[in-house]
Amino acid sequence: MRRFRIGSEVFEEGALDLQATLASAYARRERPLCLCREPGCPMYIARIGDLHLIKRMPLTGGGHDPCCDSYESPYELSGLGPLMGGAIQVDSDSGMAALKLDFSLSKTGSRAAPQQIGNGPDSVSGETRKLSLRGLLHYLWHEAELTIWTSLWTGKRHWWNVRWHIAEAAKQMIVKGRPLAETLFVPEAFRLEKKGEIEQRRAEALAPAAAPASGSRRLMVLVGEVKEFEPARVGRKLVVRHMPGFPFMVDDDLHRRLLTRFEREFSLWEADPQSHLMAIATFGLNPAGLAVIEEIAVMVVTENWIPYESIxxxxxxxxxxxxxxxxxxxxxxxxxxxxxxxxxxxxxxxxxxxxxxxxxxxxxxxxxxxxxxxxxxxxxxxxxxxxxxxxxxxxxx
Missing domain, CATH: 3.40.1350 (Trna Endonuclease; Chain: A, domain 1)
Structure with a gap:
């Protein structure tokens, strides 16, 4: 069981008074120390409702003891290695990760051909110094700890839980001096009896993506589960789970390139009805208020949201x-x-x-x-x- 130092006191992970102490430390913006190794590894406190959780600082898992639940493998063993220090720069004091992206979060003029499809930048060599769209999805998944599983966890993860972890991870990331959380949109779990409230919150969240009277348009980043791509009069409509009645428009060329570039992911998704197909996309709202996809990438995950790329x-x-x-x-x-x-x-x-x-x-x-x-x-x-x-x-x- 993990032990933490909070202020001058030491607590075991299951201590009865830990929640009250975490609530107080959260209000003071105080960082707990994981005592798996001396003098301790800095952590941070996240809040979900009235519950407070101690979470690992971004990319510090290698500093924990291998027996600690916060330990993670060296990032050189994954695709994260070539990105460290370039596309991803972590401030050791704040724990914030500054990201350099190889896709745009603004749009000027008419719509151009997307860069993330076909032989695009998410298929580059290890020398790449910017994060691709798919790479950002992987980094969010990694920092949200959605890549982790143990048989001790009974049942399965649900979307509300996945969404919360992604949103918390985004709070630790900065893009061009702005929190990624301000640009990221992850739909909340839909409940028919709460339809009006959910749609109101969605409208407020998507307001920054509205088309301005002049100048460049700000784009947002969608992370959501694909339900289907419906035929439209022109192009396709991406239907995202938990967003009934709110399609994302995809033109025919983008859709064709998506199916070609991510043929493997679509085939795995189609073969297993328990798997989920996750999409990450940049989008804006046109003058009619419709959401229009600019760039998109996908990833297939298991029933419990663990990514995989082959059978x-x-x-x-x-x-x-x-x-x-x-x-x-x-x-x-x-x-x-x-x-x-x-x-x-x-x-x-x-x-x-x-x-x-x-x-x-x-x-x-x-x-x-x-x-x-x-x-x-x-x-x-x-x-x-x-x-x-x-x-x-x-x-x-």
Missing amino acids: HEKKLIEALATMREKSVKGLRYNLRADQPIANAMFQSRTQPVALYIVPSGADDTFEASLQEMIAARAEIGSWVWRISEGDMPPVPF
Whole structure:
């Protein structure tokens, strides 16, 4: 069980008086210290209703003890590594992450062809110094801790919970000097009896995206679950779950390029009715008040919102979900599919283990990069599944 220092006192995670102390510390903007290691790792306090939670500061997981629930694998083992210090710059004092994006959050003049579809910037090499649209979705998912699962969590996650964690993560991010939370729109869980109140809150949240009388238009970022792409008289309508009667307009060219670029994600989504297809998109409101998508990327996730990019990853995730210890799904961010990552991390109580999947047809460059990753982190155990060699080998737990 984790122990925290708050002010001059030390509390165990399950202490009865912890909530009252956290409420007081939250009001004072005081940071707890996780005592898994001395002199302690700074954390921050988040509030959901009357409940206060202690959360890890962005990208500080490597500073925690491997036995601590706040530990995370070195970011060099995922697509996060090439982005650190460039696309993502974390202030060690405030914990805020300044993001550099390779897509625009404003629009001037007529609509141009989107950059995030086809062979766009979310398929670039590790030297990229800006965060792609898909990369931003991965970073939000990572910082919201939606990549984590353990069999000790009974039941399943629900959208209201996913939404809250994403919104909290966005509060720790800055884009061009402004909080990302001011630009991000994540629809709240829809309830028919609250329809009027929900629509009023949505109108207020989307007001910044309204078309101005002149000058450039401000764009917002949508993160939501795809229900379907309906045919429209011109183009398509993206229907987002929890937003009935509020379509996002998508032109035909953008839709065609989306299906081509993310063919794998759409095929996985169609094959598994329990999975969700998540969309991240930039959008604005036209003079008629309609939401128009400018750029878009998608990601497929399991029933419990864990991302995956192949049936092999899904099989591994399902195996990890039966374990009592925590597992963390690795994400690709900007990296191409032909570059290795630790597909998941199993947090053993004795040693963390990185799990790697080598796809069929992987070349010598892939293998060499994989061996370099494993050798560079000798203190972390490794497990490798080469798809060409057959079924998944026994997991080392």
